[in-house]
Amino acid sequence: MKYLAKRITGSSKKSFGMYARAAALHDTGRDLIHMELGSPHADTPNGIKQATIRALLAGDVHYSHFQGIPKLRKALAEKLSARNGLDYTPDEIVVTNGLTHASFAAFMALLDPGDEVILLEPYYPQHVGKIELAGAKPVFARLDAANRFSINPALIEEKITPKTKMIALINPCNPTGRVYSREELQGLADLAIKHDLLIASDEVYEEILFDNAKHISIASLPGMRERTISMFAFTKSFAMDGWRIGYLTAPSNLIEGILKITTNDVTHVNTFIQEGAYAAVTGPSDVLHDLVEEDRIKRDIVVSRLNQMPGVTCDWPEGTIYAFPNVAALGIPAQSLAETILDKADVVVEAGSFYGSTGEGHLRVCFGSQSTERVTEAMNRLQRFFGSL
Numbered sequence: 001m002k003y004l005a006k007r008i009t010g011s012s013k014k015s016f017g018m019y020a021r022a023a024a025l026h027d028t029g030r031d032l033i034h035m036e037l038g039s040p041h042a043d044t045p046n047g048i049k050q051a052t053i054r055a056l057l058a059g060d061v062h063y064s065h066f067q068g069i070p071k072l073r074k075a076l077a078e079k080l081s082a083r084n085g086l087d088y089t090p091d092e093i094v095v096t097n098g099l100t101h102a103s104f105a106a107f108m109a110l111l112d113p114g115d116e117v118i119l120l121e122p123y124y125p126q127h128v129g130k131i132e133l134a135g136a137k138p139v140f141a142r143l144d145a146a147n148r149f150s151i152n153p154a155l156i157e158e159k160i161t162p163k164t165k166m167i168a169l170i171n172p173c174n175p176t177g178r179v180y181s182r183e184e185l186q187g188l189a190d191l192a193i194k195h196d197l198l199i200a201s202d203e204v205y206e207e208i209l210f211d212n213a214k215h216i217s218i219a220s221l222p223g224m225r226e227r228t229i230s231m232f233a234f235t236k237s238f239a240m241d242g243w244r245i246g247y248l249t250a251p252s253n254l255i256e257g258i259l260k261i262t263t264n265d266v267t268h269v270n271t272f273i274q275e276g277a278y279a280a281v282t283g284p285s286d287v288l289h290d291l292v293e294e295d296r297i298k299r300d301i302v303v304s305r306l307n308q309m310p311g312v313t314c315d316w317p318e319g320t321i322y323a324f325p326n327v328a329a330l331g332i333p334a335q336s337l338a339e340t341i342l343d344k345a346d347v348v349v350e351a352g353s354f355y356g357s358t359g360e361g362h363l364r365v366c367f368g369s370q371s372t373e374r375v376t377e378a379m380n381r382l383q384r385f386f387g388s389l
Contacts, residue, residue, distance in 0.1 A: 017125070018338055022348040033378040035366045036348040038174065038321060040239040042294060044276075045287045048238060051279035055272040064271040066263050068095025068247065072278045076247055079281050084206075085220035086230065088249045094258055095247045095269045095277070099204045099233035101262075102248040103168075104130045106200050106229045109257035111136040115165035117200075118156060122149070122175050122324075122355035122362075124202065127168050136165070142358045148315055149176040149324075149358075151184040153191055160191070166198040167191070169218060172205040175355050175364040176324045177317020179213040182221075189221045199228045204246070205320040207237035207288055208368075210296050213318040219249075226251050229258075236321065236368070237288060238280045245269055245277050295321055298367040298375045305379035306365070309386040321368025324352065328361030330389060338363060345385040347378045 016023075018036045025032065067073060073090035080086040080093075096102040107127075111117065113135030119127060121140040131138045141159040144152040156167070169188065172179045192199050199218055206215045219228035233246030250258065262268075299317060306314040306325045314325035327337060334351035341347055341363075352362030367375055 017354045018342065018348055018350050021339065022342060025342075030346055032342075032346050032348055033370060033374055033381070034348045035369055035375075035378055036350045036364075037369055038236070038366055039241050039369050040236060040291075040321070041368060041370050042239040042291055044239050044243070045280075045283075045291075047283055047287065048240070048276045048279045052272055052276035055275035060272045060275060062271060064268045064274065066259060066268050067091070067093065068269060069271070069274045069278070072274050072281070073247075075278055075281045076249075080230075080249060084217040084230075086217055086225070086249065089252075092252055092255055093247055093249045094255065094262055095245065095274060096231075096262065097246070097266055097269055098235055098241075098244045099202060099231050099246040100126065101244075101266070102231040102233070102246050103127060103200060103202060104133075105258050105261040105265075106231065106248060106250075107131055107134045107136070108261045110198060110229070110254065111165060114163060116161060116163040118159055118164060118167045119356075120151065120156070120167075120169065120173075121357070122352065122359035123168075124170055124174055125354065127202075131168075137163075139164070140356055140358075143176070145358055149173070149178055151180055151188055153187040156188070157191055157195075160195050160197075164195065164197060166200055168200045168202070170202040171218070172203075172208065172213075172215060172319030174205065174320055175322050175350070175352070175359065175362075177315070177320045177322050179209060179215055179318040182216055185216055185218045186221060189218060189224050192227055193223050197227065199224065201228055201230045203230060204233045204236055206232065208292055208295055208321060209319045210299060211316070211318060215319065229254060234277055234280050237291065239291060240276070240280070243273055243276065245273055294372075295368050298370075298372055299323065301372070301375055302365060302367040302379060305383065309383055311389065312386060321366055323365045323367060324359075324362050325365065326362055334360055334362060341382070341385060345381040347381050347385075 073093045107130045111134040115136040141156040143149040229250040231248045234240040311330040334353045338351040350364040352359030
């Protein structure tokens, strides 16, 4: 127990950021606008709900297949082939309790104590704790902040050591909103092949794209299928965050180890919820289009308004539900600024430094977590706040 506690102590404080600070104010009666968490505002589409209800009423309430119901995995294999350029069989797919569970299973199955995992910084904090639970060490390689947080292979290669086992990728990227180009991904792939590394690819925002941006799964590049664990979820695209359902795909030689984790920690995913996921992946595309269009409208409000505020500049995110405005000109540490915004403007945003030192001088603003009206009100409050500095 002491060994386990030592491994997780460092990351436990990094789990919730400004959300924890705002939660302490829950009972004060203040009208806080939460733009710190990546929780979709939209309701889950009705067709997905109805499919789940039908399954529940039909008695689909018992144990399921360890890897996920066969028809869902078959549909996911067809989706991966058609939309991601990935050729996997249903037996190379594992349905999981969200992408968080998918990444936990991958890290636990494939990492050994003493291994190193490179995270691209700004990084996703929850990956840190899972890497540490596996006994491995997170190592941070900077994205190229001067070039819109692009992937620069030279900044990554300098962090590779004989202990490096894996690189964790998030594409589209939380928190920066970048959708990486084929050239950037090829540079990362070349490093993985050169140094014989695995890639854990978090692609939860694959469907939330703007301005004709194109998402590319790194496993589709030459030589990458055999060394990539690709992870997806219904969480963001279909507003199913509370459903806790996702999936991963990997070559068959890696699936066996991953199943040793999933069958021992959860056995299998909730049976009737998988029918809802099946309805999502096989249903009409206009449902997904409408959800993404709502996010685009809110993105446009947030970014255009942020760029009108004194001391703030903001690139247009190509995907995800986050803006990552640059506030370095104000000369205020990002964490202090986020706390002051909460105290003075009743808007909850996250400090860019929460995602590592490369994020200092930025804030992360989630535009997907509120209605259009609340997003507009949040921007009005921020306009007044920054105007008063």
